[in-house]
Amino acid sequence: MQSYFAAAARAGDRVATAKLANSQLLREEIAARREVLRALPEIVTFHNTDICNLRCVMCPRHLGQGTHALDDDLLRLVADELLPTALKANFTSGGGEPLGVGFEVLLERVRRHATRLDVTTNGLLMTREKFLAMQPALDHLNVSVDCVVPAIYERIRVGASFDKLAARLAHVAELRREHPDGMLFSLSAVVMASTLPHLPELIAFAARHGADGVVLQRLQHDVMPTWHEDVTRHFTATEIERHLDAAEHAARAAGISLVSSGFGRAPLWVRPVRSKVPDPLDGHGICSFLTQTFTLMFTGEVYPCCKPTDYRLGDVYSESSFEIWNGTPLRRLRRAHYDRQGTVFCSGCELAPHLPARPLPIAQEALRRTRRWIDNRRSERNDRRQRPSRAAIVAPPPHHRIDNVVSLELARVIEESLPEPRDVTALDRRDGSLWILHAGWLKHASEPRAAGVPVLQLNPAGQRGCLLAFVQPGVLLASFEGGGVVLRIDRNAAMPTAHVVLRLSDDRASVRTSGLALGEHGELWVGEYGVAPGLRCAIVHRSRDHGRTFARIGSLPPARHVHAIAISQELGQVLVTTGDLGMERATLVADRHRPRWRRWLAPWSGFTAIQPTPGWTHFGTDLEQGNGLVRIATTRAGEPPKTPEYRHLAQEFDLQVRQIELLSDQTLLALLSMDGDLHAARAGKRAMLLRSVDHGASWRVVHRFAADWSDAPERFVVIDEDPLTLVTDGVAEARLLRLPVVTGHTVPVGTSVPL
Numbered sequence: 001m002q003s004y005f006a007a008a009a010r011a012g013d014r015v016a017t018a019k020l021a022n023s024q025l026l027r028e029e030i031a032a033r034r035e036v037l038r039a040l041p042e043i044v045t046f047h048n049t050d051i052c053n054l055r056c057v058m059c060p061r062h063l064g065q066g067t068h069a070l071d072d073d074l075l076r077l078v079a080d081e082l083l084p085t086a087l088k089a090n091f092t093s094g095g096g097e098p099l100g101v102g103f104e105v106l107l108e109r110v111r112r113h114a115t116r117l118d119v120t121t122n123g124l125l126m127t128r129e130k131f132l133a134m135q136p137a138l139d140h141l142n143v144s145v146d147c148v149v150p151a152i153y154e155r156i157r158v159g160a161s162f163d164k165l166a167a168r169l170a171h172v173a174e175l176r177r178e179h180p181d182g183m184l185f186s187l188s189a190v191v192m193a194s195t196l197p198h199l200p201e202l203i204a205f206a207a208r209h210g211a212d213g214v215v216l217q218r219l220q221h222d223v224m225p226t227w228h229e230d231v232t233r234h235f236t237a238t239e240i241e242r243h244l245d246a247a248e249h250a251a252r253a254a255g256i257s258l259v260s261s262g263f264g265r266a267p268l269w270v271r272p273v274r275s276k277v278p279d280p281l282d283g284h285g286i287c288s289f290l291t292q293t294f295t296l297m298f299t300g301e302v303y304p305c306c307k308p309t310d311y312r313l314g315d316v317y318s319e320s321s322f323e324i325w326n327g328t329p330l331r332r333l334r335r336a337h338y339d340r341q342g343t344v345f346c347s348g349c350e351l352a353p354h355l356p357a358r359p360l361p362i363a364q365e366a367l368r369r370t371r372r373w374i375d376n377r378r379s380e381r382n383d384r385r386q387r388p389s390r391a392a393i394v395a396p397p398p399h400h401r402i403d404n405v406v407s408l409e410l411a412r413v414i415e416e417s418l419p420e421p422r423d424v425t426a427l428d429r430r431d432g433s434l435w436i437l438h439a440g441w442l443k444h445a446s447e448p449r450a451a452g453v454p455v456l457q458l459n460p461a462g463q464r465g466c467l468l469a470f471v472q473p474g475v476l477l478a479s480f481e482g483g484g485v486v487l488r489i490d491r492n493a494a495m496p497t498a499h500v501v502l503r504l505s506d507d508r509a510s511v512r513t514s515g516l517a518l519g520e521h522g523e524l525w526v527g528e529y530g531v532a533p534g535l536r537c538a539i540v541h542r543s544r545d546h547g548r549t550f551a552r553i554g555s556l557p558p559a560r561h562v563h564a565i566a567i568s569q570e571l572g573q574v575l576v577t578t579g580d581l582g583m584e585r586a587t588l589v590a591d592r593h594r595p596r597w598r599r600w601l602a603p604w605s606g607f608t609a610i611q612p613t614p615g616w617t618h619f620g621t622d623l624e625q626g627n628g629l630v631r632i633a634t635t636r637a638g639e640p641p642k643t644p645e646y647r648h649l650a651q652e653f654d655l656q657v658r659q660i661e662l663l664s665d666q667t668l669l670a671l672l673s674m675d676g677d678l679h680a681a682r683a684g685k686r687a688m689l690l691r692s693v694d695h696g697a698s699w700r701v702v703h704r705f706a707a708d709w710s711d712a713p714e715r716f717v718v719i720d721e722d723p724l725t726l727v728t729d730g731v732a733e734a735r736l737l738r739l740p741v742v743t744g745h746t747v748p749v750g751t752s753v754p755l
Contacts, residue, residue, distance in 0.1 A: 005087065005277075015084070015114045015677060022085040022533035023278065030284045030291050033338045035331045038506075038534040040322075041294040042278045044082045044115075045090040045306075048075060049101040050298045052093075054122055055158035058190055058219060058226045060095050068298040069101040074316065077390070079109035081321040081581050082294060085533045086113075087278040088139060092120040096298065099125040110137050116277045120144065120188075124160060126168050131175060138183040139277050142215065143169065145187045147195040148205040156194070169209045176210055184276060188215040191263075192229035196243045200250035203258065212273055213257035216247070285354045286337040287346065294325065304333055309345045310371045318390060320583060322536065323558070344368055390583050397601060399630075399644040406653050406690065411702040414738040419451040421732045423465035424513060425717045426476060432719075434727070435491075437465030437478060442489065442496070448719055448727055448736050456496050458487060466512045471524055472546040477501075479511040486511055486526065488547050502550045505539050508532035509561075513715060514608065514659070517565040517574065519592065522546040525553075525574055527562025538562050538578045542595070554597045559584035566610035567592065568617060570634050575600065577607040580622065587619070600641055601632075611660035611668065618696050620657020620670060624681050627654050629670065631696045653701065655685060659715050663724070668692040670699065673712050687712035689726075689737075702739060711735055 005016040026039035050066030052059075083089060089110050091098035099121050110117050116139035123143040143165075147153045150162035176185075187206040189195060195202075199216070206214050219230055227233065231240055244260060248268050251258035258268040281288040289295070289305035296302055300317040302324050303309060311333065314324030324330070336343050342355040344367055349355075422436045436443040436452040440459035443452025459465075459480045467479035467486070474492035479485070484507035489498045504510070508530050515527035522545050528537040538559035541550040556562075559578035566575045574595065576588045587601040607630070609620035619630040629647040649655070655672035662668055673687040689703040705712050714730025716737075724739040 013114075018531075018533065019085055019087055019114075023087065025533060026291065027281070030281060030286065035334045035338075036326045037291070038532075040082060040085045040325065040534045041292060042086055043088045043090060043293040044078075044086045045092060045293060045295040046075075046098070046102075046106055047092060047096070047295070047297045048098070048106065049096040051101050052095065052097045053100060053124060054097070054160050056122075057156055057158065057229065058192070066096050066298070069096075070296075070298060070300060070316075072102065072105045074300070074390070075102055075105050076109060077581070078296060078316050078321055079106060079113070083109055083113035083115045086115050088116050088118060088276075090118045090120075092118070097122060097125060099130060103130070107134055107137075110134075118142070118276075122157065122160065123165050123168050126172070128171050128175065131172055132179075135175070135179065135181055135183070138181065140184040140186070141172075142186045142188050144189070145202060145205070146189045146192070147198050148201050149198050152194050152198065156192070173208075173210045182274070184213075184273065185211050186213045186215055187211050188217060190217050190219055191231060192219050192226070193231050193234040194229060196231050196235065196240065199243060199247035203247060203250040203254050203256065207254035207256050211256055213259060214247075214251065216244075216258070216260040216262065218262035285340075286334060287349075287352045289351065290330065290334050290337060294321065304330065305351070309368075311343070311345060316390075320390075320558075320581070322534070325534075344371065396646070397644065399646040402645055402647045404650070405629075405647045405698045406649060407698070407700050409700040409702065410704065411739050413703045413740075416449065416736040418449065418727070418734040418736055420734070422452070422729055422734050424468040424715075425727055425729050426468045426470055427717055427719055428470065428474075430473060434717075434719075435468060435476060437468045437480075440465075440480070442468075442478070442498075448725070455491075456489070456498060458489075458498055459483060466510050466529070467516060469513060469516055469518075471518060472522070475546060477511075477516065477524075477526075477547050481510050482508050482530070482532065483510055484508060486547075486550075501543075501547055502526070502541060504528050505537050506530065506532075506535055508535055509537040514564040514610075515562050517567045519567050523592070525565050525567070526550070527565045527576060529561040529563075531561070536560060538584070540565070540574075540576060553595045554590065556588060556597055557584070557586060559586065563608045563622070564610045566612055566617075568612040568634075570612065570614065571636075575610055575612070575617065577610060577619070579608070601644070609657045609660045609670070611662055613662050613666065613668070613695060616695055618660050618668065620660055622656045624678055625654055627656055627672075629657060629660075629696060629699065647696070647699070652685065653688070654681075655687065658713075661716075661718060663718070663721055665721075666693075666695065668696055669716075669718075671713065671716055673714070676709075682709060689716075691739075703737065 005019050022039050023042055026042065029037050029039055049069040051069055052061045052066060055061050091106060098119060117134060117137040118140045120142045146156050153162045154160055189202055203214050219226060244263060248258055251268055252270055255270055257270050257273055261267060281292045296316060300315050302313045304311050304313060311329060313329045314327050340355060346352045347355045348357045348361060422438050424437050426435045428435060432447060434445040434448060436445060440457060440462040441454045442456040442458050444455050445452045458478055463480040463483055466481050467477060469477055471477055476489040478487045478489055484504050485500045486502040487498045488501040489496055505528060509528045510530060511526045512529045515529050517525045524543050524547055526541050528539045530537050536558055538556045538561055540553045540562060542553045543550045556578060560580055563577040563579045568575060572592055573589050574592055578584055578586050586599055587607060588597045589600040590597045607619040608622040611618040615634050616631045621627045627649050630644050632644050633642045635642055655674045657670055658673050659671040660668060670690040672690060674682045686707055687705040688701050690699040691702045692699045711731055711733045713728035716726045716728050719725040719727055723741060726737040728735045
């Protein structure tokens with residue numbers, strides 16, 4: 001597979017491991033001829049703007065400046081949907097300059113998601129600062145030069161300065177000598193009548209600036225006819241071959257490679273050049289653009305390949321990337337390739353040699369041009385800039401923002417290290433014993449400080465436990481990350497037994513503790529969770545017999561997973577939050593007895609914590625920055641929610657809200673932490689425990705975990721309330737925490753609290 005990511009995965013990098021898992025799944029699914037792919041694309045190409053700093057004669061920008069650019073929020077949405085599993089992002093030209101509009105936004109996302117980067121640029125905007133910013137991520141940098149004769153270069157690339165370009169490339173060469181990297185570096189040229197005789201000089205120029213090779217492209221007239229520069233109108237076939245031979249001779253002398261496949265020539269590899277990321281998907285009887293690449297245009301439209309067609313796959317302004325990736329148009333194209341049927345545009349293409357060539361190529365090309373013309377007129381009438389962006393939909397709904405509600409009032413916490421790590425813990429209130437999941441085993445501890453005694457091996461693969469909870473005395477439910485099932489364990493039997501009571505919608509899904517809600521008379525609700533590539537498992541199941549049997553309840557809007565479920569006894573309703581990307585974030589509600597899901601809040605932040613209390617419903621956000629605690633006053637069933645009160649966390653407390661728990665005296669506890677891969681968001685902060693005695697109107701930080709995050713828990717379990725005793729979970733160094741009695745008193749429900 002990919003050596004770069006494989007090395008990172010061996011070192012324990014979770015991001016690299018996820019990317020490799022996606023690539024492996026993609027290859028398995030293509031080998032199985034799947035039309036619907038659970039795996040996501042390995043390459044994401046961003047033609048995010050047609051605004052350019054030049055007016056090159058062979059480009060539509062020669063006729064006028066571009067006017068399109070995808071807005072920053074939409075770029076972030078698409079990047080966050082696809083880059084976590086993608087190996088490569090391409091910043092290239094859709095008639096615009098990729099180092100211009102939107103570059104900083106996309107580069108930040110590329111670096112955040114540890115994705116390799118290809119950039120095709122005219123080089124004039126490539127300052128030292130921009131090159132240094134993208135250098136650590138670069139897999140391939142290609143600079144379009146065309147000709148090194150200044151007068152010819154500046155006549156072709158209108159608005160350019162050859163001296164400025166040469167200075168930029170000299171800086172790149174200098175920086176690469178100071179900071180060696182493993183990127184591929186090439187110059188490219190569109191071969192035209194005026195540039196053909198000067199190819200040897202271009203190759204020598206490339207060698208002086210440290211390029212690995214030069215790519216020669218044939219002048220195309222599909223988009224911008226430039227017949228006056230067509231080499232075939234000025235040179236005979238013999239003369240063209242002589243100039244190309246001279247270019248190959250210059251490449252051998254300079255010691256760099258030359259690729260001129262557009263002229264029917266085999267690439268000249270003068271010295272070994274490493275393969276680009278990712279490995280090609282060849283030999284499966286399907287074009288890699290339909291299985292490996294997601295190509296986004298500056299209009300928001302997604303097309304199947306690099307050639308202009310009218311096969312529009314979707315529009316990211318109104319559809320998620322996941323919907324487009326497995327939408328009807330792309331599924332039909334995949335089937336046309338698998339079955340060797342071909343299409344008007346694919347048949348006869350050099351990228352699809354597995355398809356039979358269509359007869360009458362002249363008629364086929366005429367049909368292509370006609371369809372493209374019709375499609376262009378349709379696009380002009382439906383200008384994407386006038387359409388609302390789904391990025392605007394995910395903004396917070398109207399709310400009351402309340403600042404300065406968290407104070408640092410650390411309590412004298414008695415803290416003890418527990419003898420072993422634990423994934424999840426459940427308390428048996430009958431005898432105060434603990435039941436623990438760790439490394440696939442169910443263990444029993446007679447009291448919190450005792451080591452767990454192995455009782456039953458539930459997961460031989462040793463997958464991490466993510467759910468362990470009592471659903472009735474002596475009966476637990478358990479689930480493991482990526483296990484695909486929920487287990488019911490009866491500890492009342494002479495020998496505890498476990499059997500599968502629920503097979504989830506995908507064998508990579510699971511159920512987390514936050515995705516379980518217990519009601520009365522044997523009622524319980526569970527929501528599926530998972531982060532595997534392409535997984536969409538926002539599905540809820542209900543049991544009415546203490547988890548012996550389950551039935552799927554309704555259809556939630558498509559989303560990656562269920563974050564949390566809670567039952568509001570006051571409302572007689574079930575609340576569900578889904579996440580965690582873009583429009584998939586939602587808070588939904590359904591009547592417990594006649595469940596039909598409806599949106600309760602506009603998409604916001606994929607709340608990961610829910611806690612109904614008398615008079616209020618509390619939520620916690622799950623953002624990289626700008627987190628807060630939200631509470632909404634209870635309304636009668638069927639009424640819209642009141643305006644949320646958003647208690648903004650100041651910078652020093654700005655962490656994701658993992659869990660909110662209600663104690664018997666109406667005190668609230670909240671756990672704040674941050675995902676392990678968000679190093680910048682963690683920097684200088686600590687996971688912390690908050691307490692509120694006024695129904696969430698204000699909060700106190702009563703405990704902070706270690707500065708090195710070694711004991712930062714995923715969740716906590718309340719063992720006792722007098723004194724308040726907690727056990728932390730989901731961390732290698734589990735702790736027992738004992739907090740002092742709260743000084744003061746809990747404010748009665750309905751009391752006005754000054755803020």
